Amino acid sequence: MLSGETRSLLSGILRTEMGTWIMLALLLSHTLAHNHQGAPDLYHVSEGQFFILPCCPAGQRADVYWSRRGQALGLGLDRYQGQNLSLDKGQNLSLDKGQNLSLYQGQNLSLYQGLDQAGVEVLQGRLWFQPVQRAHSGVYTCHYRSQSGMEHQEHMELSVSREECPLADERRPLSRGVTGEVPCRFYNYYRLLNISSSMAVRWKKGCGAVHRAGAPVSQSGPSLWLQEVSNEDAGIYTCFIDLSVGGLNHSVAWSVEVTITNSTVYMDPYVLFPRDQVVPVELGGSVKLRCVADLGYSTNGHTLMYWLLNHSDTDDHGLSDSWHT
Incomplete structure (x- = not known):
């Protein structure tokens, strides 16, 4: 306890x-669940930024395949060309450029060689965008099998804009009159993937400088702390993380909408x-x-x-x- x-x-x-x-x-209690049916999970990102799209239900499984508009993504054809791989039980597939693959029962996925695949790679079951381009907007599907062999799919939508600050992917209520935390969710996510930053997280409100009248703003680690929260603190906050991946410098931005309430707020773990x-x-x-x-x-x-x-x-x-x- x-x-x-x-x-x-x-x-x-x-x-x-x-x-x-x-x-x-x-x-x-109240752990956030990922969507398996209905509308895809939506991620808002800005053009030119680094982003990793996770297939959360699959964990760190290596046998995860991604598709977009029915076409397979990031299969690493140059590495596997001419080799036979057992992707499904009892099924050997030869990976040659231009060949259609039957990755799962009754579903044919053609090798995706479009221009908008540039900068997209599948690593450890996740889809890496280095960096995100406008053409990357759309719905992506990760395909994986459970330990029992059952087929699963997870749908996610990527919305790419030219704005410096993306739209908010999370709404966070803060109680009026107390100290409230505005977290940078992606900071811990990338840290767990062994992608860290030596630079301090930068914050903006409404895509401008964070200014408050009266009580000060403080930053502890990746989080922004607002003392004596008031109605003026409502708005869209965006955190910026500077990363170095494979010797290349990238930027990550993530936005959260802060709302103010008179009630006591208990945040979901x-x-x-x-x-x-x-x-x-x-x-x-x-x-x-x-x-x-x-x-x-x-x-x-x-x-x-x-x-x-x-x-x-x-x-x-x-x-x-x-x-x-």
């Missing part, structure tokens, strides 16, 4: 010496890692499982985080865990 008013990042370690396949399940990950271990060996969650700022006095193994508490299986903020 953890207590306190401010919780920016919480990390936990589960130690186990079991020899089996372990399915991780980190359960948090946001699981950063893992996301439905499957970890193989050797029989008789040991493994440490790590989870990280962003709890934001809340006046909630207690937060409970725990691990489950096969729907029962890990304490019942002789496993130990530890937590820190």
Whole structure:
């Protein structure tokens, strides 16, 4: 049981010496879920910026394939040309340029050689844009199989604009009269991918300088802190991160809409890692499982985080865990 008013990042370690396949399940009340049906998840980005589109339900699986408008993306044809790969059970495919691939039952995906694929690459199951171009706007689909072999698809829409500050992808309510946190969500996301920045995160409001009358603005790490929140603090805030990827300098921008309320705000926990990950271990060996969650700022006095193994508490299986903020 953890207590306190401010919780920016919480990390936990589960130690186990079991020899089996372990399915991780980190359960948090009101954890944000990803969309599997209905409208695609929407991401707003600015042209010329670096962006990684995740296939969150697939975790870090390597056998993830992406498509756009029914055409396969980022299969690395030059590397695999002329080789036979077993992409599905019992199915060998020869990857030659111009050949149609049947990646999943009943679905033919042609190799995508369009100009708008330039700068797009699939790495560790994620779609990397280095950088984003206007032609990259559209709906993308990641295809993956569960451990049982069942086929899954996740749809995401990328909206690219020429504006320096993209539209907001998140709405964050702050309570009037108290100190409120405006987080830069992508900062921790890229840090977990081992992409970090030595430069301080920069903030803008309404795509201009952040000015407040009266109570000051402070910045702690990637987050912006607003003391004595008032109605004037409502608006669109954008954080800018400068990254170095593969020796190239890139910029990342992410926007959040701040709204003001008279009610006490309890923020939903946001699981950063893992996301439905499957970890193989050797029989008789040991493994440490790590989870990280962003709890934001809340006046909630207690937060409970725990691990489950096969729907029962890990304490019942002789496993130990530890937590820190």
